[in-house]
Amino acid sequence: MDGAGTAATLRATWLWRTGLEPRQVTNFTTVHGVGEVFLAIPWVGPTPAVLDTLEALTRRGVRVSALGGSPEWASRPSLAAEWARRLAGYAFCAVHLDVEPWTSRSWPGHEVTYLARLAKLTAFLRARTGLPTEIDLPSWIAVRHGPAFRQVAAEADAVTVLAYRDRASAILNAAEEARAILTMLGRHYRLGVETRASREGAHVTFFQEGRRAMERELNAVTSTIGEEATFDGIAIHDLDGWRQLPN
Template sequence: MPPGRAMWVWMHEAAPPDPAAVAAFAVQQRVTEAFVSVPWGGPTPTTQQQVAALRGEGVRVSALGGDPSWTTGDDAVTWMRRATAALLFQGVHLDIEPWTRRDWPSRERALLEGLARTVRDVAARTSLPVEIDLAPWLAQAHPRQFRDVVARADAVTLMAYRDRASDILASSAWARRAIAGTRRPYRIGVETGAVAEPEPTAAQTFADDGRAVLERELAEVAARLAGDDRFAGIAVHDVESWLALRP
């Protein structure tokens, strides 16, 4: 069976997506796993409806959560316990991204070491598989810390946000080589929504390209990585912007 597709589903409190529409789109797009966000207080009735709709279509669902501050303290563990208490989910997907913090330039290694501890602590307190989002450039800038974070997770999603297969593969190459040594599976993540500076939006997202280009480039990525046993498929960020892509 070929590697599956995954997608992020952010349950915005003010305007959550329609559960039936998301589930139908998942089937249409051959999505086999969805990362559904869970608020700090735990699953809401809307969360439960979305999970039920997806699982009803045979889609595997992981609890999605994270905050750049989750490199110290027990917040990640507290959130995970609340998110998974009702047994809705089949995995935990962490999107913490400490490199977005204002103090990142002066604390890069310390924050990544804290991220590794957070992933370790979450994984130690759940029987569910734990996956972590990582920026591929970390593997080159901080190789030891990158490997430490990956080794403490069950899988990793590389946010290789580029809009051409050659660039996606080039930007993730160093990280993919590093992951090979950890014996962990990985997904390649791509973006379909607007991307802010410092890089031009057009180079990082399929938002201005449309679905036909997205499908063409993802097919090439999947074909090029087909021989890699660690490759677990493509993850698309996120369902809302993916739905809004022009044909």
């Protein structure tokens, strides 16, 4: 796959490790048709390494979103505001939130409260940064907490639905409820898949199957729903894991 393509065929990826050489990153994104990188921004703000990667990707025509998040941001939006303040003046096209309050110890029994806070945080950061804001949401949130999923999605410009499965049919089945809600809201979305080893089992990641199997299954997903107006393609977690997949 080369760098040309429609929104639905272009890939996105998370880049958490910012120590890679910019040339390594740009070569990989060009070869694999990556149209957007969610680039992790440390708490202290963009470092020289981050800025070098941002510049190299932008020069290649790849969109770069500022990636950040912590479970405590849902309860303490002032922390998110402090992080976002350090983005000012840099050429990020959007903010990409990976807050994950469901990993908090106090999540059980307080799910709806946490998701309501996440919705408020999303709206808050959109207003604070003036940038489009996309958020990661696991597909199971839509199944177990549909109204709360809708509340969060309504405050975002787009959603990455984490549908971590290793077969096209399973990816689409996992994301079915989320896709229905997002379509009803008119929200653009991507489907996220995993390439790293997972404690949840082999069925949630392409770690064991490798790159060719992943391409086959993701192409099947895109062939099935690629014509949907709000589908913006596949997001692959993450660039490091993707690079290390066997062929």
